[in-house]
Amino acid sequence: MPKVTFIEHNGTAHTVEAANGDSLMRAAVDNNVPGIDGDCGGECACATCHVYVEAAWWDKVGGRTETEETMLSFAAATKDNSRLCCQITMSDALDGIVVHTPDGQH
Amino acid sequence: MSSVVVIGAGHAAIQLAASLRQGRFEGPITLIADAAGLPYQRPPLSKAYLAGHMDEPALALRPASFYAAQSVGLVENDPAVAIDRTGRSVITALGARHGYDHLVLATGAANRALPVPGAELPGVVGLRSLAEARALKAILGGLRRVVVIGAGFIGLEFAAVAAERGIAVTVIEAAPRPLMRGVSVDMSAHLAGAHRGWGTRLLTETGVRAITGSGRAEGVELSTGEIVPADLVLVAIGVVPNVQIAEQADLAVGNGIVVDAMLATDDPMISAIGDCAAFPMAGQPGPIRLESVQNASDQARCLADRLLGKPAAYAKLPWFWSDQGALKLQIAGLSGGHDRTVLRGDPASGAFSVFCYRDDRLLAVESLNRAPDHMAARRFLAAGASVTPAQAADPMFDLRTVN
Numbered sequence A: 001m002p003k004v005t006f007i008e009h010n011g012t013a014h015t016v017e018a019a020n021g022d023s024l025m026r027a028a029v030d031n032n033v034p035g036i037d038g039d040c041g042g043e044c045a046c047a048t049c050h051v052y053v054e055a056a057w058w059d060k061v062g063g064r065t066e067t068e069e070t071m072l073s074f075a076a077a078t079k080d081n082s083r084l085c086c087q088i089t090m091s092d093a094l095d096g097i098v099v100h101t102p103d104g105q106h
Numbered sequence B: 001m002s003s004v005v006v007i008g009a010g011h012a013a014i015q016l017a018a019s020l021r022q023g024r025f026e027g028p029i030t031l032i033a034d035a036a037g038l039p040y041q042r043p044p045l046s047k048a049y050l051a052g053h054m055d056e057p058a059l060a061l062r063p064a065s066f067y068a069a070q071s072v073g074l075v076e077n078d079p080a081v082a083i084d085r086t087g088r089s090v091i092t093a094l095g096a097r098h099g100y101d102h103l104v105l106a107t108g109a110a111n112r113a114l115p116v117p118g119a120e121l122p123g124v125v126g127l128r129s130l131a132e133a134r135a136l137k138a139i140l141g142g143l144r145r146v147v148v149i150g151a152g153f154i155g156l157e158f159a160a161v162a163a164e165r166g167i168a169v170t171v172i173e174a175a176p177r178p179l180m181r182g183v184s185v186d187m188s189a190h191l192a193g194a195h196r197g198w199g200t201r202l203l204t205e206t207g208v209r210a211i212t213g214s215g216r217a218e219g220v221e222l223s224t225g226e227i228v229p230a231d232l233v234l235v236a237i238g239v240v241p242n243v244q245i246a247e248q249a250d251l252a253v254g255n256g257i258v259v260d261a262m263l264a265t266d267d268p269m270i271s272a273i274g275d276c277a278a279f280p281m282a283g284q285p286g287p288i289r290l291e292s293v294q295n296a297s298d299q300a301r302c303l304a305d306r307l308l309g310k311p312a313a314y315a316k317l318p319w320f321w322s323d324q325g326a327l328k329l330q331i332a333g334l335s336g337g338h339d340r341t342v343l344r345g346d347p348a349s350g351a352f353s354v355f356c357y358r359d360d361r362l363l364a365v366e367s368l369n370r371a372p373d374h375m376a377a378r379r380f381l382a383a384g385a386s387v388t389p390a391q392a393a394d395p396m397f398d399l400r401t402v403n
């Protein structure tokens, strides 16, 4: 299974496996990675799965959807590399991806 | 090392276990469940799952691997039947004894029973558990006529799914309008119109005298004398909190298990969270009880913080959602007691928000297919900020600038 690494705001790294087709949010919640709440269950309706995608992976994850763009405008501390990770679907192409979680999701 | 035992394994219990482990709690955690199988999400039961857009494995709150990896004990199919407060242990139906340093009651709620003749007939069902939803889903395709008793969120969500399947739906409500307790007159009227537009017959100020049928439900006799034929009757007239076990243990119980601002019961070693807990909230006249995923999750996070040595009073902004057909309703705040509403957007467009005020103080914002309004409202209501009625009604006013 492809792997994904979440790096917490305090620097702690969590590398977990994610099934192809699952979202990064799902992988984080299933493995109890701190810093990702995913309150809406992945409906792109809560903006509590905000991450910063590492530069090397930015082009591979694809673009933001329109709904995601709107939702992100309500998240705190967004940057150019912000994404809602319930909208990033795991695939072999993303094996090894690294994302950072923000200081808080609320 | 201290140990935590939780009675119940629903939204609140699972979030508590997850948050405790995220906070590096190292003691044993045991969840006592009355059902078998992986703990699951309830909201999709009356929405995506029932409509066939989500399968059963996707309902699990966490995969099986979570419990092993996080070292969370799950006792399945063995309900807790008593609490021994002096011995600090919980006794289950099978006679097992689970000792605790801290006990958490996360027992949720149960469907309110319909007190009329015929309510026990086969074909009269409720919708709270996965078992009930699974049974309902299995027969949905063969139904021609259903009667839903109660125009609350679950009744209306089911009605929307059934109507979409081409089933003739009648919804019976005793109150003057649907969702009387949950939403404003404006939102209620819009939703009533939408359901009627989908072909549903919605009767308000109508009571139920009996469920008729020999051997199984065949119809519903109304207070008007009319008998509405039905292949199936869904009873959705609200829930009652599961307080029995707390009551037997001599803990304070009202409309729920009574807790203080820290979510502790009158025994400091026992807390209660989620649907079963009656808690104080600023601005409310007495203890309140909420039935929402937000409330269950946020109370679980708050209690986890206290057990991890970071106590704080519970004070999260309530929010809620309900999907009915293509309509996505989202509510931020509690609208109870509002005396004025202001519309943002045009209901005729199908996307609008209702701002609910009391004495010019904003209490809540109800949004239909307008997630950005909801997100903005959650942010500024949580921050204690407000918008004036004039700002709310002004489409050019950017809600994101309020803080």
Ligand SMILES: Cc1cc2nc3c(=O)[nH]c(=O)nc-3n(C[C@H](O)[C@H](O)[C@H](O)COP(=O)(O)OP(=O)(O)OC[C@H]3O[C@@H](n4cnc5c(N)ncnc54)[C@H](O)[C@@H]3O)c2cc1C
Pocket: B007, B008, B009, B010, B011, B012, B013, B032, B033, B034, B035, B041, B042, B043, B044, B045, B046, B078, B079, B080, B081, B106, B107, B108, B109, B127, B128, B129, B154, B242, B245, B273, B274, B275, B276, B290, B291, B292, B293, B294, B296, B319, B320, B321, B322, B323
């Ligand atoms: C069909 C449906 C749709 C819903 N839709 C929404 C929605 O759209 N949005 C929203 O915010 N909320 C929704 N809700 C409400 C939401 O699911 C609840 O608020 C939430 O589940 C509360 O979590 P909880 O952990 O407090 O209780 P529950 O999830 O009910 O879990 C409590 C568990 O404890 C068990 N239990 C009780 N007593 C014992 C005992 N003695 N021993 C062992 N176990 C025991 C119960 O059987 C239950 O499984 C919906 C609910 C239903 C039923």
Ligand code: FES
Pocket: A025, A037, A038, A039, A040, A041, A042, A043, A044, A045, A046, A047, A048, A049, A071, A084, A085, A086, A087
């Ligand atoms: S989980 Fe809610 S927006 Fe991603």
